[in-house]
Amino acid sequence: MTNSRKAARATAYWTTGPEHGELRSESLPVPGPGEALVRTLYSGISKGTEIVVHTGSVPPRVANEMRAPHQEGSFPSPVKFGYLSVGVVEQGPAGWLGQKVFCLNPHQDRYVTATKDLTRIPDDVPARRAVLTGTVETAINALWEAGPRLGDRIAVVGAGLVGGMVATLLRTFPLARLQLVDLDPERKNLADRLGVGFSHPDDALPDCDIVFHCSASQAGLERSLQLTGDEGVVIEMSWYANREVTVPLGEDFHARRLSIRASQVGVVARARRHRRTNADRLNLAVSLLKDPVFDAFLTGASPFTELPEVVQNLADGTLEALCHVIEYPIEDNSAAEGESAHPVDDPSTTTDPEDKR
Incomplete structure (x- = not known):
């Protein structure tokens, strides 16, 4: 254990009312046995779910089920929510000191958590890209749920963050056909970067064995059913929150x-539940991020101090992104591998699907 065992202060983002959030200061406990103090380098905004929280739209009936792993407070507000955080261990067991980690933690510049809740980031995965770990995990769970097979014909309806991630994982499968389907013709740019075929819904090819629906729209669900072949399956990945469909x-x-069939990342898909843990799934997800193709999803960045404004801009549509990265002050450049603190290039004009955790 490091000798520096002093309590620290932290700043965290809280949703304090419908379409209102703020940064709040708080004290942190001294890490106990099996715990670590993590200094955040980057966090990612999972737009679909976080905007639902921001607008106070989490249905009371499922409020407990939709809690994030390290959430504080309760829906609708005040609540500290989020689950795409990357940092470096500053205090804790010797084997963890200086380790880059991913954690399903809200937007906060420092936090104390059990080391069992941390996922080690491999040396060949950049810290910035690692904020996508939680979304890759969501896509992995959906593929485990669906069980794609050799020669399958598959469509992914909704080319936002989650849909694009599903297509990214599927692009290496020995499929007969894979199409990423979206109303927005600009999404073809994303599909091209991923190396995946793109189609407008009207032109998408039918008779699919599996359709992954990620558009969070009634029209998208209807089209998914039309594209599915006889006795085929639609994997529903959208979260409609309090909207009726x-x-x-x-x-x-x-x-x-x-x-x-519903797919939700809160539990490991039934087909793998007896042989994989949540930690196994996260370790697999972060290992896949060594592929630079995933940088296509990092479509903007802002400093932590601007987070309340950024969330509101995402909610009202004045800022559009796939995964918007939040940057925290870098005190040790080596921990972030000398990565630039400047915004990521490749601004996007797309909107995300309603993913959920």
Whole structure:
């Protein structure tokens, strides 16, 4: 254990009311046995879920189920929420000191947590890119849920952060066909960077074995059912929060014996639940991020001090992004591998699907 065992101060982002958030100062406990003090380098805004929290739209019926792992407070507010955080261990067991880590932690510049809740970031994964670990984990869980097979025909409807991530993982599978489907023609730029075929919904090819629906829209769900082949399955990854959605069960659904299966990252998919833990899934996710193709999802950055304004701008549409990175003051450049603190290039004009944790 390091000899520096003093309490510290921290600043965290809280949602304090509908479409209002602020930075609050708080004291941190001294790390105990098996705990670490982490200084944050970057965090990512998971737009779909975090805007639902920001607008106070989490349904009371599922408020407990939708709690983030290290959330404080309760929905609708005040609540400290978020789950894409990368930092470096400053205090803790000797084997953890100086280690870059990912944690499902809210936006906060320092925090104390159990080391069992930290995921080590491999040396060949840049700290900035590692904020995507939680979203890659979501995509992995959906693939475990769906079980794609050799020669499958697959469509991913909704080319935002989650849909794009699913397509990124699937692009290396031995499939007969993979299409990323979206209304916005600008999403073709993302598909091209990922090396995946792109289609407008009207032109998407039918008779799919599996369709992953990630658009968080009723129209997207309807089109997903139309694209699914007889006795095929739609993996529903959207979170509609408190919005009502009508499912057209009188059309393709019964006549072609289709299935709709929910995928939610809170638990490991049933097909792997007895042989994989949440920690195993996170370790797999972060290991995949050595591939620089994932940089396509990092579409902007802002300093931590501007986070309240950034969240509001994402909510009202004046700022659009796939994953917007929040940068924290770098006190030890070596911990962040000398990465620039300047915003990421490649600004996006897309919107995210309603992903959820």
